[in-house]
Amino acid sequence: MNNSPLIRLSALTKVYGSGQAAFQALKGIDLAIETGEFVAIMGPSGSGKSTTMNILGCLDTPSSGSYEFMDIQVEKLSRNQRALLRRHFLGFVFQGFNLLARTTALENVELPLIYRGEDATSRHAAARAALEQVGLKGWEHHTPAELSGGQQQRVAIARAIVTHPAVLLADEPTGNLDTKTSQEIMELITAFNREKGITVLMVTHEPDMAAYARRIIRFVDGYLESDSRTEEAA
């Protein structure tokens, strides 16, 4: 019955700017992603990876084409409806962490739950549990300035998964981290994919990181160049 994929992009384009300054960052992307997949997105800088991720994450809107998410035509949704999609189904992890400054790890992780209207008790419990899952037990009351880059990214991951999203979108999550920390972060993300069944889409430059994924998509110049599945032992 339910044959439609979790995510389906059809002839998706994105044009930045207008007139003389117009620049086509995506030139027609067709892509389908099933629930539970772990997809690495690779490709040279400027090839449209982030643009695609932002559209998938409902942080930006496509110029044309269609984006189906859980059988919903996302490009037809209003601003508020897209916000609700983000709130309930999407978790985002950025290269630059994007945590609220001078705000404790616990409060940062609580934030999405506040917008979901959860009461203080369940909110605290969930946020603490999420921090524990990313290995930050005992760091709840530290602010981003008091945490290392790796720890900040862990807080960001905790914030992204605390709502049990359907999809975790990560745009170069290890781009600012050293190799060892990157691997720890990757194990964490892989664990969420394997154990919680969260679909993961991750942009990365590094083949080492992409190796964690089961499917690798390559972008070149606004097009999808290749799409390959790797079969690796769990």
Add this chain to the structure above:
Amino acid sequence: MLWNTLLLALRAIRRNLMRSFLTILGIVIGVAAVITMVTLGNGATKSVSDQISSMGSNLLMLIPGQRFGPGGGGAPNFKIADVEAIRYQISGAEWVAPVVNKGATAVYQANNWSTVVTGTNNDYFPAGNWELAAGRTFNETEERAGKAVCIIGETVREKLFGGQSPVGSEIRIKLFSCEVIGLLKGKGQSAMGSDQDDTVVMPLRTVQRRLSGSQDINRLTVSVSNSASIDGVKKQLTLLMRERRNISESEDDDFRVMDTRQIAETLTSTTKILTMLLGAVAAVSLLVGGIGIMNIMLVSVTERTREIGIRLAIGALEREVLLQFLIEAVVLSSIGGLIGIALATGASFFLARLMNVPYLFDPAINLLSFLFSAAIGVIFGFFPARRAAGLNPIDALRHE
């Protein structure tokens, strides 16, 4: 949603203590300045009108010229005969006192004090609600002959005699010495803020002969008996003086008859203008406070735009973000407004005592300053946020 948003707003305030403090400070200063200035101004106005009404509503004042104040535009002064004429021809005039003022230094032993000498008659005391604390008023001989006798006010007594009783002593005024025959009960400050007790009263003739050297009288004070109508006496006085000063029908009066209400209006209009001026100056400080807040907000707009981007990215609705910023702005400016009001209440209470004017709580100006400060907070705190919350989340996140 409201509860959670309030929580978020309070967290944002706590997170940025310096910014919150500066915002509050800007509003506190402005609100406190406006309220204090206006409250003190109102108090001064009230004090002026109070003291004038304490003079009694039955007092009329005749001054030459059409203006109130020194000079009087060159119109002739009054004569002693005018006093007699009013006394005998106007039945409603209860007390009629001529007044001549002259500044002089009074000396007693090693002490000297510069004061104002008033030449008048005994009617001056009941007309001006003066009572004697000791001694007596002038007798007929002293008035007729212009004898060197005087009745002194409380301030003069204190400056010249200290703890001693003054009655019977001789004080020196300019080149003559003069016996103190009475002491006036203290009255305190006058409507114009001067010390009413800083006075030496002598018979009119004494002052004319020894101090002013002319027969002129600057002012007449007439008190209207309770049974007569003030307007009636005013009309009679005007007619009588026109006749005595030979003013033809086509000419205007060259003197003025003013009642207490008019005197009060003249005097309070000055303090009212002053209040408005002070209020305007203070309003500028409110505006400056507002500009300070705007500065703080603009400096933090990049950080706040990113913050809005983060909130939108994790699923906040635009209206939730806006509500948070609105609550933040309202909370900060309300706190500032309330502290400002408290500070102003304390300051005006204290300054009012210091300036010896009554403290009057003015709800209108308190409310107005509060609303104005809230408006400033909302305009400068909320509108930058409105722009940011309308962006695509990714554009807000990437804001430079």
